[in-house]
Structure formats: C-alpha cells, structure tokens
Amino acid sequence: MDGPAIASEMAGLSAAPSRDFSARITIQVVLPPSATADDKRVAPLEVSMSSSSASLSAGISLLLGVAALLMPDSRPEVKTAATAPDKAAHGPFKTSALRIDLSKAMKVNLPATSRDFEAASFGTPDGKSGWVLRLPGGRPIATPAYADGMLFVGGGYGSHEFYALDSETGRVIWKLQTGDDGPTAAVVADGMVAFNTESCTLVVVEERRGRVIWQEWLGDPLMSQPAIDKGVLFMAHPAATGRPTKPLEFHPRPASPRGSHRLLAAELSTGRHIWEQEISGDVITAPVVSDGTVYFTTFNGTSYALDAGDGSVVWVKVNAATSAPVIANGQLYETRKTLAGKETVEGLARVDTKDGNARDRELIAKSKAEYLNQGSGGGVALSSAAVHALDSSVGFSAAPSSAKLAEANNAVGVNSVVGAWAFQGSRAAVSKGQILNAQGNYINSVRAADGRQTWQAEVVGLPGTAGGQVFSPPAVGRDYLYLAGADGHLVSVRQSNGGIGFSYALKAPMAFQPVLAKGNVYAGTSDGRLICLKTGNQDADGWYAWGGNAQHNKIQ
Numbered sequence: 265m266d267g268p269a270i271a272s273e274m275a276g277l278s279a280a281p282s283r284d285f286s287a288r289i290t291i292q293v294v295l296p297p298s299a300t301a302d303d304k305r306v307a308p309l310e311v312s313m314s315s316s317s318a319s320l321s322a323g324i325s326l327l328l329g330v331a332a333l334l335m336p337d338s339r340p341e342v343k344t345a346a347t348a349p350d351k352a353a354h355g356p357f358k359t360s361a362l363r364i365d366l367s368k369a370m371k372v373n374l375p376a377t378s379r380d381f382e383a384a385s386f387g388t389p390d391g392k393s394g395w396v397l398r399l400p401g402g403r404p405i406a407t408p409a410y411a412d413g414m415l416f417v418g419g420g421y422g423s424h425e426f427y428a429l430d431s432e433t434g435r436v437i438w439k440l441q442t443g444d445d446g447p448t449a450a451v452v453a454d455g456m457v458a459f460n461t462e463s464c465t466l467v468v469v470e471e472r473r474g475r476v477i478w479q480e481w482l483g484d485p486l487m488s489q490p491a492i493d494k495g496v497l498f499m500a501h502p503a504a505t506g507r508p509t510k511p512l513e514f515h516p517r518p519a520s521p522r523g524s525h526r527l528l529a530a531e532l533s534t535g536r537h538i539w540e541q542e543i544s545g546d547v548i549t550a551p552v553v554s555d556g557t558v559y560f561t562t563f564n565g566t567s568y569a570l571d572a573g574d575g576s577v578v579w580v581k582v583n584a585a586t587s588a589p590v591i592a593n594g595q596l597y598e599t600r601k602t603l604a605g606k607e608t609v610e611g612l613a614r615v616d617t618k619d620g621n622a623r624d625r626e627l628i629a630k631s632k633a634e635y636l637n638q639g640s641g642g643g644v645a646l647s648s649a650a651v652h653a654l655d656s657s658v659g660f661s662a663a664p665s666s667a668k669l670a671e672a673n674n675a676v677g678v679n680s681v682v683g684a685w686a687f688q689g690s691r692a693a694v695s696k697g698q699i700l701n702a703q704g705n706y707i708n709s710v711r712a713a714d715g716r717q718t719w720q721a722e723v724v725g726l727p728g729t730a731g732g733q734v735f736s737p738p739a740v741g742r743d744y745l746y747l748a749g750a751d752g753h754l755v756s757v758r759q760s761n762g763g764i765g766f767s768y769a770l771k772a773p774m775a776f777q778p779v780l781a782k783g784n785v786y787a788g789t790s791d792g793r794l795i796c797l798k799t800g801n802q803d804a805d806g807w808y809a810w811g812g813n814a815q816h817n818k819i820q
Contacts, residue, residue, distance in 0.1 A: 362762045364707070366734075366753050367725030369767040374795070383434035383796075388768060394784075394797040396772075397434040400425070403654070404646065404686060405788025406489075407810040410781040411452040411471060418447025420792055421462060421682050422657045426450075428457075428474060431781060434796065438474035442467065445658055446685065448489040449550075449776065451814040456532060458497055460486045462685055463658060466499055468532065478535040481507060482528070485660075485667055487546045487563075487684040492814040493553035493572065497532045500525055500547040500560070502666040514539040516575035519568060524668055527551065527558070527568075529575060539575035543568060545668050547588075548676075549688050553815040554591040557617070561585040561598065563672035563684060569596075569620060579620035586610060586636060586676050587689030587737075588811070591617060592819045595712060597699050599690045600627055601636050601676075608633045610690060610703055614715055628715050629701075629708040635733040640677035643704075643733025644686045645750030645775035645790055654682045686775050691737040693745075693812075695759055695820035702735035702747055707757060721762040726751055739778045739785070740812065740820050741803040748774035748787045754797060756804075770795065780807035 375384040377398040387393050399405065403420025410416075414437060419425035426447045428437040446462025452471060460466045464484035468477045482501035490499040503526050516539055523542040530537050545562040552559045557578060558570045567585045569578035589598040596615040601608060611627025635643030641651065655661070660681050663669045673679040678687050690703035698718060699710040707721045723734045735755075738745035744756040744765050752772045756765035772795065778787040783804050785797040812818020 362719060362721035364721050364723045364755065364757070364762075364764060364767070365725040366723060366749075366751070366755075366767065366769070369725075369753055369755070369769040372768045372770050374770055374772055374793075377793070381434075381436050388766075388797075390766065392766070392797060392799060394795065395434055396796070397429070397794045399423075399427070399792050399794060402792035404682070404775055404790045405792060405794060406447070406449040406686075407776040408779050408786050408788065408794065409450040409452050409457070409810075410779055410786070410808040411457075414471070415779075415786060415794075416450045416452060416457050416459075416471075417788065417794060418450070418459065420788075421446050421654055421685055423447065426459065426467075426469075426474075428471075429794075431784065431786075431796075434794070440467075440469060440474045440476070443479075446485075448486070448685070449810045451490060451492050451809050451816075453492040453814045454495065454532065458490050458492060458532070460490060460499060462486055462681065464501075466490065466497075466501075466530075468497070468535070477533070480530075480535055481505070483507075483666065484664060485546075485681050485685075487667065487681065488548065489550045489810065491551045491553050491558075491816050492532055495532050496538065496572065497530050498551040498553065498558055498572075499528050499530070500543065500551065501528060502526075502546075503542070504666065510537045512537050512539055514574040514576075516541055516570075517577060518542040519570065519577045519580050520544040520566070524666065525562070527560070527570065527575070529558075529572070541570055541575040541577075545671060546684065548586075549588045549691065550810065550816045552588055552591065552811065552817045554617075554817050557591075559589045559591060559596060559617075561588055563668065563675060563678065565600075565675040567598065567615075567620065569617065581620045583613075583622075584675070585613075587691040588816065589615075590692050590694055590811075590819075591817055592694040592712065594618070595623070596620075597692045597694065597712070599692065599701065599703065601633055602627060602630075604630070608636050610636060612692060612699060612701065612703075612708070612710060614699075614712070624715050628710055629703065629706070629717055629720065631704045631706050633704055635704065636675075636677045638673050638677060639679060641680075641683055642672075642676045642678040642687045642689070643750075644678070644683050645736070645773050646682065646686060650790070651680045651682055655680050688737050688777060688810075690733070691811075693738055693740045693818075693820075695740050698759060700738060700740070700745060700759060702733075702738055702745075705732060705734050707735075707738075707745070707747070707762065709759065709762065719762045721757065736775060737777045739780050739807040740818065741780055741805065741807065742820065743803050746778055746780060746785050746804065746807075748776070748778045750775065752789075754778075754785065754787060754795075756799075766799075768797075777810050778807075779809065780804040 383395040408415045408417035415429045426440040450459035467479040483505040526540045565584045587599045610633035611630035614623040692701035705723045735747040773790040
C-alpha cells in the first residue's frame, strides 16, 4: 500500500460518525526486491485506537508518519507517479517526479554467436530467458513483423536478404534474395508480406513461401516503409523515377504542387496503381491509415491528410512536425519542435483530424531536443562513423539530391540516407486514453482528452542522456510500454504510473521499435542481431509491426 492510498483510507475513517469502538489496525509494509537486510527486519505494525477522537487522530497521524518513513525513496521500480496538474504541462524543462536509472539495470550478457542463423540461448538474473540470432553482415536491423508464428525481417541496411523465421526458435523458414539493398521494416496483411528496399524497389511476397507476387522499382532512395489497409498498399517515393508512367484510376489535385515526391496507392494483390499524390518530400518512417484517411509527415516538417480512396487532399499543414502521427477518436497526435529562447525543444501536439488545426496553444510535455539540431543525426542509434561507413557501402559517399537531406537536416537533424532510413523520432502511441511517448531522455504520459500530463519519467544513469534521444518509440502492451535503447537497454514501463517492470542492460545498441508477440519481445540491434526476450507475460503481445499493425496505427 503506498502513501496516497493510506491517506485516502484514513481520511475516510476519520470522517465516520462517532461511536464507541476499539480497533487494531495492522500495516504490512511491502518492500522492493532491492531492500536491505535491515529493511526486511521491519515487522508488521499494529496500532490500537479507541473511540476517543483524539486517540483516533493520533493513531492516524502515527500510521501516516510510519508509512512515510518506510516507503522506498527514489527507486524507480516502485515509485508512484505524480498527480496530474490542473493545466497541460507546457513548461519546457519541468522537473520530473519520476526517474528511471539505467545504471541500475540488470546486466545481461548475451552469448557470442559462433555462426550466422544459429540461435544462442540466454537467461536474465530474474529468471527470464531468450535467444539471440546473428544475421549475416552485422548491419542495423529494422523492426521485424509478426504473423502466424513467423517473424519477417530484413538483413539490415545494405543487405540483399529478407527472411522468414520461426518466432519461437529463430529457425530460418525461407530466405529471399532481393535485387537491390536495404530492406525496410515489413507489414503483413491478407497472407502477403510487403517491404521495400532503400534502393529502390517495392516488393510483395507470399507469407508462407516467400514467392514474389509482384515488385516495382520506385526510385532512389526509398527512406520510409509501406502501409496496408483494406487491400491497398501506400508507399512514398521520389517523383523523378525514370520509369514509364502507369495508368491511374484517380488523378487528385496536387497536395504540394511540383513536389519532389509522390505517395502511391496500389492494389496489394496485383500492384495496379490507384492514385499518386504530389508531396513535398519523403515520409518520416511510414504513412499511417485510419478510418479511410492516410496521414503522414514528410522530412521537411509538413503534415498531410489524404483521402485513402482517391488521394484527394483533406488538409496539409507546414507545422514543424517531427514524427509520424497516431490517430484515435477523431484526434491526431504528433510531435513538433520549436524554440524556447535559443534552445530547441520538442513536444506533443493534439490535432483535430477534420481540419488539421492544433487544439492547444502550446506544445505539451516539452523537453530539450538537441538531437533535432542540424548535424546531430536526429537521435538515431548509429555513430557518425557507422553512418559514414553504411552510406559509403551502398554508394552514397554523397547523398543523391532526391533524398533532400538539407531539408531533413534543418527539420530533424538527419543528414544521411541511413539516418533517414532509421529515423523514427519521438512518435507517440495511444493506450487507454493516454498519449505515451519516449522523447529525448523523458517518457511521457498525457491524457488525450484534455492534454493534462499524468506522469513523466526522466531517464538518467547514462553519460549524455540529457538532450539526447535515449529510446526508440515504445511498443505497447496491455499494461506496459516496451522500449529499446541506443545504449543497449531493454525496459518495460507501467503505463498507469511510470513504474519499472523490468530493466536490462544488454550491451546491444538498438535503433528501432521492438515487436510484441505471444509473450515475447523482439528487437533488432544496430550490429546485425535479432533478440528474443521471453517475458512469460502475455502483456507482451499484439504489437506485430512498427506502429503495431499494417496501418501503423494500433490503439490499445
């Protein structure tokens, strides 16, 4: 029982009508796993109270005082979230009531893998198990997709391979050799798996056997991933492809006239083009589909809403957006950047889906965002040396003009093709009426209905966490968030109050959002490994792709 709960119950008791009685109340103090031997010698406390109101008051005071003394101090695994303020939290550098100290994470030594595709088992100090699988090449691995007991994952930026793996054992079920390099995260729908390569092809294959159903070269580079909804695939690509023009069913009015890129809607089963829309740049991470509308953010900070059926414009806003949106109950939630004096800050915006207008005068849960400054890399979990080596390995000693990296650098700090390929920003999720995101070195929970911040946890315990991007966007279970970090941490956080479920230091940097399926957490590393953590808890389920589903818009 925590302090606020005790106070509430005691207040109710003191307000009861006066009567003659005597009572003995016992307090059992529940201690965290990290309690000392001295702590554990504390016995249950008993307090006798008579009908005297003075004695009752004294007993209550004693109970509350003892409870306060015995509650753990700043240990993140048991600390209760702060009560929501009366107003939305607009201050840029608000002191956090909660702390997640990564220096106290359990150390897990992942086994060295002697051969590619040979899963090696590991255990955690608290009794969980898992396996790690090395893919050829040692390249950054994007978010896998899950369906029907299989994981679908590319071999990483620069690879020419795409795999289907058994989700329980890591065994290779089938392998596809791609015509060009850099498979993105995949989506699965209707027995088909869709993904694209960075250079420069959209591919749709059979889920069970990996047979190619159709593929199309769309232009170089492709820095986002596709989305699928109701048998239609949506994908961004450069406008100047050099390929023959295909017939379109619809010809919508341009969203961004003479834009450098296009958003394509194609029939999933055949590749038939339905419509293409002119847009201002490549899409951050992926298009998002909800209730017949396609929403997305481009790398120059422009937000779009298009009719999914014919591509017609619902609205377009140039608003310094910094992540893909998430949509729930007629509202859109995205992160945006602004300035607080000379400091770059990032925060959440609540937006009406009908007109694209923000519902709040200021951004919510703002925090310092040095990772969005020009030349910073956008907070992607790749070193500058790795970025240079990876881009050079695919022929990008200098990025092509079609990548428009000058605009991306200005908007989100991304100045490389691999950086844009891996960039996900502080993208939010929605669960149980809460907007939840990992933003810089903070994890936020904000009420969707009114923008009030319910809790905020500051991530500490690592050099340089302040002003940096610690985690990729969270995967969302029923009760917990699951976060993978640039410094190799895998953490679960309770959605209700920011308390820690588990915290592991794996020494395996992870750049992409993890996936949750059947009690397992799956995460790709920046050095070419796929990790499976078997939590033993069915909370880790239902988040089967980047963004949760093929629409990239899973709402819990």
